[in-house]
Amino acid sequence: MLGFGTLAKKVFGTANDRKIKATKPIVAKINALEPEFEKLTDAQLIEKTAEFKERLSKGETLDQLLPEAFANCREGAKRALGLRAFDVQLMGGIFLHQGNIAEMKTGEGKTLMSTFAAYLNALTGRGVHVVTVNDYLAARDAEWMSKVYGALGLTTGVVIPNQPKDQKREAYACDITYSTNNELGFDYLRDNMATDLAQMMQRDHYFAIVDEVDSILIDEARTPLVISGPAQDRSEMYVTIDKVIPGIQDEHYTLDEKSRQVTFTDEGNDYLEAQLKAAGLLDAEHSLYDPESTTLVHHVNQALRAHKMFTKDKDYIVRDGGIVLIDEFTGRMMAGRRLSDGLHQAIEAKEGCKIQPENVTMASVTFQNYFRLYDKLGGMTGTAMTEETEFRTIYNLGVVAVPTNRPVARVDEHDQIYRSAQEKYAAITKEIQKVHETGQPILVGTTSIEKSEYLSQLLTAAGVKHNVLNARQHEQEAQIVADAGKLGAVTIATNMAGRGTDIKLGGNVEHKVLEAITAEPDADPEAIRTRIEEAHKADEEAVKAAGGLYVLATERHESRRIDNQLRGRSGRQGDPGRSSFYLSLDDDLMRIFGSERLEKVLSGLGMKEGEAIVHPWVNKSLERAQAKVEGRNFDIRKQLLQFDDVMNEQRKVIFKQRREILEADDQSEIVTDMRHDAIDDLVDQFIPERSYADQWDAEGLYAASIEKLNLDVPIIDWAKEDGVDDDDLRSRLIEASDKLMEEKLEAFGPETMRQVEKQLLLTTIDAKWREHLLTLEHLRSVVGLRSHAQRNPLDEYKNESFQLFEGMLESLREDVTQKLSRIQPMTKEQQEQMVRQMVEQQRRAQMAAAPVTPAEPSGEAAPGFVEDDPSTWGNPGRNDLCPCGSGQKFKHCHGKL
Known part of the structure; x- marks a missing residue:
């Protein structure tokens, strides 16, 4: 006997069937237009694109243009590639345009199918991004499909790593841009570290089509993209701690493979304490439980994870004396990708490789939050139905299984x-x-x-x-x-x-x-x-x-x-x-x-x-086990996203503020508001609300105004005057501060003063944001322990991160005010040199984020260099120039992984 659900599906069809059925009249319209478009000349196909753009500007919608645009695109593809798109490919294109994931079996022609939605949406002039999983596919698809777009009068670009800036900017300015998810995310972060609008690459986040959408938006979504700079070198500590780990016995730790967690037992902590004291890493009077031991405990935990959770030739391989991670989903090497929090260094110590210094986060974003920047998102893959809930919950994407052109x-x-x-x-x-x-x-x-x-x-x-x-x-x-x-x-x-x-x-x-x-x-x-x-x-x-x-x-x-x-x-x-x-x-x-x-x-x-x-029962029970693991992994990614959402709101505020500063020539209003707010904060600090004059700390306010505002004014005398309240003191301080800044403006000249304000704002915001990211990382690592006190870690993180953000903004106002107040009038040459120094300081902060542009080749190889004999290459560092004389860094030339 059939259940109600099964019976209903037989009578009414599934939701997927209904979506497929709804596209059939549109596909029929496109097919009916085919003879008309076949008669057009090559030049008329391009004229059609111009006509569609004009109709859009006059108020027609993309949905109204869809049948004609798809018919035009099909004809362009037929002439450029000799491929006539099947009806199922047109269906897939419709679903992409509607903001869905089109699930199409392998070999059904997803690459060609994506051109329909890309062409239609590119008519808006806002640019379409087609996202692939690796550089090879991005370059291959861009070269292949550019013939189609070229036949229709549109431009195609491809963004790949280590591309010269001018080429990359041109690629982003094209109608359709092919790139990898990593490069798009990193360029977004680099754009938001730029010191000039001319340095920015991406122009808009309008519509993205993500190829292998399950791999990019799910498998890779567990790891945030991070741009980092070098931090303090602790390689000796990693090596010393690594020598302790092999002596650990089974009773010293517990391993939970389901949740991929490994922790020390009480016996393990006692054993470690004795070993670390013997190695001179822990003072005799201290224990692992003391606050001073936090960093040491962190390193020991990472060393344990490196030995017990990461396996050579499965999770990573050793290549050219370094650790190269392997993507567990694709089996590919992830050259240049490093594990954070000292875990990569712990694996390097375990394998006896040279330990690269840890990095400090300068900017970060998760793929979830990057791709949610787009007004509209579409995706394609051969397998998405099993993760439909996650796609809908996180990205608001529906999944539609497109039928195959021929039965399987x-x-x-x-x-x-x-x-x-x-x-x-x-x-x-x-x-x-x-x-x-x-x-x-x-x-x-x-x-x-x-x-x-x-x-x-x-x-x-x-x-x-x-x-x-x-x-x-x-x-x-x-x-x-x-x-x-x-x-x-x-x-x-x-x-x-x-x-x-x-x-x-x-x-x-x-x-x-x-x-x-x-x-x-x-x-x-x-x-x-x-x-x-x-x-x-x-x-x-x-x-x-x-x-x-x-x-x-x-x-x-x-x-x-x-x-x-x-x-x-x-x-x-x-x-x-x-x-x-x-x-x-x-x-x-x-x-x-x-x-x-x-x-x-x-x-x-x-x-x-x-x-x-x-037996089929065994298959069923295995699928249930897999569904359980998928559910758990979804929870992990969801939790990562919930925590990153908190930071994302702050990230949007900072990045928006930076953009406004870059776009405006005159920052005087912003710095004046900051200075007035900083004065408010100072007065509130030393003169409590609703307090009497004898409760005021006038001496403290006087000292602070000298230090923070560069103002030597008689605050102590003012405070003794009859009838003076906190608002009077505030007004007098603001007046004195405004006068001081007017004098500086006159001495500097308006143009130079505006430049100084702009660069000072940007460098201070970036420095504060970097400090804030580090603080949030530490907060994130400890807030989980609050659950032992029956408190929700996420709520705790939200509350504390908001307080930290407010504190950062207050500190930002204070720093900018203090620096501007202390700037002394200089000669024109000194002023220009100072601005140059600020720009250089900002450029250095960006070095880790900037794409590498190959240097001019010297044309001369190092003495004794033999192309096919690595033993003659010497021992160059990864960032040194390649000994072959190409002018490129070694890691991008003969040292390429």
Whole structure:
């Protein structure tokens, strides 16, 4: 018997079905316009764009223009790329324009689909940002799709790291700009550290289309973007503490893998105290519980996390004497990304690498709050439905599953569960051997470099030829993925999320053509292409006959999305395919969530070694476990966002204030208001409200006015006068202060005074904001302990951070007033030098944030430098010039990770 919910869905359709149905009349309109737009010349397509812009300026809406604009864009794409968009791609474009996430299966053409919404919204002239997960995809998609936009009369730009400033500014000024999420976020922070409007890059946050939206807005949302500068060097402390950790026994700490937390027990604290005293890090009369030991305890905790929570070749690799983090979702190296709070330094000490100094936060933002700056947001991915609640709650984004152009023909088999990892890998090796003999290409998914290399050894021993794709083979990624669909290919891959290159049955034609042209430079490229396309058809049919791509996963990820992404590599555009998951009770997910019950079930069934259990119930229970983990991870991200929202309100105030200062030529009104407020604060401090004259601290106010206002006025005598109240004192101080500043204005000259005020305001705001961020970081790390006193940590954080922010603004007023009051008239040369110094001081504060522009190449390599022999390169630092003579920093040239 059907339940009410199931019955209702059968009668009325799901919410997703209704959304799809609502777009069908619009798609029909676009299709009806096709013959009309086919008759237009190339020049008339561009004229149509100008016509649409004019109609928009006269009051028409984007929704009214949509059918014609989409028809124009489809025709432009057909001529520029030779690709005619399917109806489902038009649907996806409509959903993007409406501010939704379009979930489209792998190989359905998301890149082309995004051009429709981008083109329509770019007609407003406010600029559209298309966001990708890495620089390679941003550059590839921009180059590819710029042909479409160019055919329609629009400009395309791409923003990548280390780009010259002029190029980057031009890219942001284009109608459509491709970039990575990291670069957009960092440019936003850099813009809000600029000392001049001309230094700012981004012009507006109108509409963003986020590719691999689940990877960017969910997986990467746990880590805020931070621009930092160097702090005090504590490398010796990390090394000394690291020597203590290996002696720690199991009873000294507790490890909670579910919440990824590790803490010392009482026995562990006693052991540590003794060891730290012996090492001379802790005074004999102090204990770990003393307030003076806070920093030391923090370092010890980070060292413990480095040893017990972070595993080499899974969470990071050691490369060129440094620690390079690995993205747990994509398996990619995250070069240049560092863990905060001294955790990265603790891992460097653990692996015996050179310890880089810690950094001080100069500006930070989370991806959630950056992307919520946009008036409208759209996204696309192959897997978003499992996180629909989070997208709606955090970003107000709906998720719509767009139907495939052709029905999915892939066969998804039930999971096979073995008792031990050894049995599982033996079964996987046997299965790969068996399938490999049939010629069916196999993609084997693993969760870590270590496991992919272990499986590679087993296959080598079994005589199976294969490729391995993980963070170590980063450079050959596109080639390995392109070959993965060839007849008889076996590819082991660590996490396939966001790889960007489709696995096509029979191999990738474009890659084959490029290889052939490189091998035969004198041959006719068109003849080569024709020959290869003919051969490819036969290869493709042979692979289809063998069953298409077989995806064999060696473990389930804690997120269903990552499993679905791997599965989705097979069966693209109606191709045949097959997927299967091989699991064991030793797998992390099984071990942490519910393996005990399964162990009992398996024992009760009397299973023999090497046998597997296969049942739909097992799949269901695993999906429930994954849903639990996803829910917990959502809570973690939600909590991060709730805390960052508090800071975000303050960030908006500061960034808005900075922008107003940059845009205005005259700051005199702002600094005058600040000075008057500072005088109010001073009077309130020394003359309590509703107090008698004998309760006043006139001496204190006199001393403070000399120090803070540079005013030597007879406050003590004024206070003794009959009938004088606090308002009279306030008025007299303001009058004296105004007179002093008028004298300074006359001595400096209005133009120089305005420059000084502007730079002084900016440098002081930035310095105060940096201090405030550090204070908030410390508050965030300790406020969690308030829960032991039955107080809500978030409420405590809100209240205290607001008080700290008010205190920062008060201190800002005081500092600006004091500095301006003490500026002495100078010669013109001295005044100009002072302004230059202020600008230079601000520039230095920005150095960590500024994009690197390559220096002019010297053209001369260092003596003895040999291109292919790293031993001849010397030992340059990462920020030193490269010994090859290119003029670039070593880290961006031969030292590039």
